[in-house]
Amino acid sequence: MPDGSLGRPLVQTPRPLPGTPLPGLRKGRGALSNPANRYERTAQDPFDDGWGTLAEAMADLPPLATTLTRDAARSALAWNDSPDIGFDRSINPYRGCEHGCIYCYARPTHAWLGLSPGLDFETRLLFKPEVAALLEKELRKPGYVPRPVALGSNTDPYQPVERTLKLTRSVLEMLERFGHPVTIVTKSAGVLRDLDILTRMAKRNLVNVCLSVTTLDDRLARIMEPRAAAPARRVAAIRALTEAGIPAGVLAAPMIPGVNDAELERILEACRGAGAVRAGYVLLRLPLEIAEMFEAWLHAHLPDRAARVLALVRQTRGGRMYDSGFGTRQVGVGPYAAALQQRFRLAVRRLGLDEAGRGGGLDCGAFAVPPSAEAPRQLELL
Numbered sequence: 001m002p003d004g005s006l007g008r009p010l011v012q013t014p015r016p017l018p019g020t021p022l023p024g025l026r027k028g029r030g031a032l033s034n035p036a037n038r039y040e041r042t043a044q045d046p047f048d049d050g051w052g053t054l055a056e057a058m059a060d061l062p063p064l065a066t067t068l069t070r071d072a073a074r075s076a077l078a079w080n081d082s083p084d085i086g087f088d089r090s091i092n093p094y095r096g097c098e099h100g101c102i103y104c105y106a107r108p109t110h111a112w113l114g115l116s117p118g119l120d121f122e123t124r125l126l127f128k129p130e131v132a133a134l135l136e137k138e139l140r141k142p143g144y145v146p147r148p149v150a151l152g153s154n155t156d157p158y159q160p161v162e163r164t165l166k167l168t169r170s171v172l173e174m175l176e177r178f179g180h181p182v183t184i185v186t187k188s189a190g191v192l193r194d195l196d197i198l199t200r201m202a203k204r205n206l207v208n209v210c211l212s213v214t215t216l217d218d219r220l221a222r223i224m225e226p227r228a229a230a231p232a233r234r235v236a237a238i239r240a241l242t243e244a245g246i247p248a249g250v251l252a253a254p255m256i257p258g259v260n261d262a263e264l265e266r267i268l269e270a271c272r273g274a275g276a277v278r279a280g281y282v283l284l285r286l287p288l289e290i291a292e293m294f295e296a297w298l299h300a301h302l303p304d305r306a307a308r309v310l311a312l313v314r315q316t317r318g319g320r321m322y323d324s325g326f327g328t329r330q331v332g333v334g335p336y337a338a339a340l341q342q343r344f345r346l347a348v349r350r351l352g353l354d355e356a357g358r359g360g361g362l363d364c365g366a367f368a369v370p371p372s373a374e375a376p377r378q379l380e381l382l
Contacts, residue, residue: 026063027063028100028227029100029226030099030100030101030223030224030226031100031118031119031121031122032118032300033118033296034116034119035116035118035292035293037111037114037115037116037117038108038111038288038289039114064119064123065123066124066160067123068127068161069124069125069126069127070126070127070129071126071127071128073128073130075134076091076135076138077090077091077135078092078153078154083327084326084327084330087147087150088147089147089150090149090150090154091131091135091149092128092155092157093127093128093157093162093165093168093171094126094128094155094159094161095109095110095127095154095155096110096120096121096124096155097121097122097155097156098122098123098125098159098160098161098227099156099159099187099188099226099227100122100225100226100228101187101224101225102224102297103224103256103286103290103294104290106121106155107290107293108288108290109154110124111288113126117289117290118289125159125161129167132170132173132174135175136174139178139369146178146180146367147181148181148182148183148362149180150182150183151171151172151182151183151184151185152184153185156185156188156228157171157184157186158186158187158188158190158193160190160227162190163190172197172198172201173197175206176200176201177370178367178368179204179206179367179368180206180367181205181362181363181364181366182206183209184207184208184210185209186209186211186212187211187214187225188229188234189233189234189236190229191241192237192241195240195241195244195246199246202245203245204366205362206362206363206366208246208361208362209248209249210249210251210278211234211235211237211238211249211251211271212234212250212251213234213252213270214231214252214260215231215260216231216263216266216270217231217263218232224259224260236274238250238274238275238276239274241275242276243275248277249276249279249353249354250267250268250272250278250280251280251282252267252281252344253281254283254284255281255282255284255340256309257316257336258308258309259302259305259309261340264340264344264347265347268344268347268348268353269347272352272353276353277353278353278355279353279354279355281344282331283331283337283340285322285329285330286313286321286322291321291322295310298310315334316332316333318333318334
């Protein structure tokens with residue numbers, strides 16, 4: 001548990017140097033390497049001197065444990081004005097994500113901390129112990145205008161560490177207290193631990209939850225997102241949420257050309273059968289350092305189709321590995337991207353799913369600033 005000292009990891013373990021390739025796979029980890037981040041002025045390029053010493057040294061490295069470090073955040077809300085995102089504010093109790101999804105578009109954000117988007121992103125996590133208190137201060141500011149806040153826009157709010165730290169739960173408790181609407185996206189059935197809060201909020205039309213389901217194939221899920229919940233558990237979570245009266249949806253994301261794209265309709269059908277009422281999808285995004293890491297992952301896990309997958313990715317991005325342009329970064333361009341979008345729309349129409357935005361229909365009028373804890377004490381002095 002937290003030791004209370006800012007910037008001090010709870011667990012110290014030897015780690016590979018940035019830029020060092022790992023021989024074979026680390027159990028429970030998605031990235032195969034710990035590449036240097038884009039802000040570093042120097043890079044280390046290890047090589048074998050012919051004696052096999054590099055492979056021998058790397059083979060002796062211990063398993064990578066997850067470390068936790070306190071984040072000295074000064075605010076809980078992150079704001080954006082992106083025209084192709086359905087929310088303008090978000091909350092992320094954690095930085096980095098232990099789920100280890102190789103394709104995660106948030107990996108490059110770890111470079112802002114001087115860490116690697118590779119193994120560091122999934123093993124060196126930062127947590128915000130004061131996130132609920134910081135949120136309360138922001139919600140109490142004069143002139144604050146409520147709109148749905150996205151919980152889990154960058155890293156998963158229900159990654160394994162939430163079992164003990166319960167920061168996401170503290171955020172939900174604060175939002176419920178203020179009557180503030182929230183949308184949740186997660187790959188974890190851990191969202192069911194907060195079923196009590198979510199049920200109460202749903203009765204006030206303050207919440208909807210979206211489960212990210214990338215594949216129904218356990219084997220593929222295990223290598224793409226090694227520490228996320230199994231696909232069947234995510235579908236079961238949709239069913240449990242629906243039975244509790246909580247609006248639930250499915251996000252089939254990312255769709256990876258030549259890897260899981262053939263499953264799109266099956267994913268939507270399975271989740272609709274579990275009670276999902278809305279659906280979305282996102283085409284694979286490979287910004288900055290992720291492109292190289294994803295390519296290495298492909299050659300390690302799916303070598304027979306790696307070239308084909310990479311060719312399709314470039315086809316959807318104007319010949320590059322990624323294009324961050326607004327309006328196209330989520331869905332791509334070209335014939336393949338257009339066909340995928342058409343397949344999604346036809347499936348949504350056939351299944352009766354709603355393609356509305358993530359925060360659509362939630363009640364912003366229920367927001368009210370409750371009395372502060374200091375108010376009773378102040379009245380006693382009068």
